[in-house]
Amino acid sequence: MIPNMKFYVISIVAIFAALGIGIYIGFTLDAQSIIVEQKEDIAAKLEERFDFLSEENKQLKASIEYVEKERDMYKYFIDSTYEQIVKGKLHGVNVAIIETKSDYMYSGVGQILETAGANIVNITTITDRMTSEELLLGEIYKELDIPLFNNQLIANSIIELTNSILKGEETKLVSKLIEKGFIDVVGLINKPVDYLIIAGGSAREEKDRLNMIDKVIIDTAKSMNKQIIGIEKENSNFSYIEAYKRFRISTVDNVNTNVGKVSLVLAMEGRPGHYGVKPTAEELTPKSSLPPIEYSKER
Structure with a gap:
């Protein structure tokens, strides 16, 4: 008995559909893997940047403390001596x-x-x-x-x-x-x-x-x-x-x-x-x- 033409069409469509689904599933799995890798890479870079900024912040605080200390010393010096500078x-x-x-x-x-x-x-x-x-x-x-x-x-x-x-x-x-x-x-x-x-x-x-x-x-x-x-x-x-x-x-x-x-x-x-x-x-x-x-x- 010769198969009906409709049978062949449906079979071919089913084959291509299965192939498409397989390709999609494979691509999705690969994409997820890539995204996970990218997330891990971004997280590592952010952590590295945070450590750098944290260290820079510590250095800036130390610089500010030094400048404030130096300013206080200058102010003390001026307050202690300015009257002698103008005397007479x-x-x-x-x-x-x-x-x-x-x-x-x-x-x-x-x-x-x-x-x-x-x-x-x-x-x-x-x-x-x-x-x-x-x-x-x-x-x-x-x-x-x-x-x-x-x-x-x-x-x-x-x-x-x-x-x-x-x-x-x-x-x-x-x-x-x-x-x-x-x-x-x-x-x-x-x-x-x-x-x-x-x-x-x-x-x-x-x-x-x-x-x-x-x-x-x-x-x-x-x-x-x-x-x-x-x-x-x-x-x-x-x-x-x-x-x-x-x-x-x-x-x-x-x-x-x-x-x-x-x-x-x-x-x-x-x-x-x-x-x-x-x-x-x-x-x-x-x-x-x-x-x-x-x-x-x-x-």
Whole structure:
């Protein structure tokens, strides 16, 4: 009996199907073997990398500990010796400090200046009331019956205040500014000043105030041929140093640190420049190895 054609077709399909299944099963088994080998290889490499990173981490920790230890030694050295570095460098110099904003206190500056031999004549803090022309007019100018030549009450008041401090002569207007709380003064306005320190920096940005107060103080001091330097703390939220540089005075931006205090004294001794740690600084500290005259020539 001759087999039916359908039988042959089914047989051939079954043979090829079995062959395909066999190939698939064989490939799958080989693939699984390859994957297992790859996993083992990846695991070994990851373990090797982890060991390397772990060792590198230990080395970095050791380096950090060494750097921190070295930093602590330098800090101890500076804290122990900085007063001796500045001692007597400003002997007999009469200094006044004007804080143009009440956001930050600069009491530590007076201490290092006294160690350097300077006389702190007075420390003046300008309050926010000084920025109000209405208050100045009503509480100062009208009460004192001062004639108004122009509408620049704030600038006029700052000019007279600066003149009064530098000349050591307390005027009626300045006395009234103290009485009404426009300014706070520690010390007396009774001696001429050789050097003026303007202390800036504020908790928030006030560009108008910089021009209304700080620039007027600087311009007034320059017109009187008085030396002036700008300072602020390292952690001031809004820095005045860039503006002070534009106003062409020397600056120290980290005066709250011992390094900054040394920089202040050395700069006042005759080493003009911009010192500190902020982007506006040009050097960390003046080169004390050079005398003031040679230092100025080198710059």
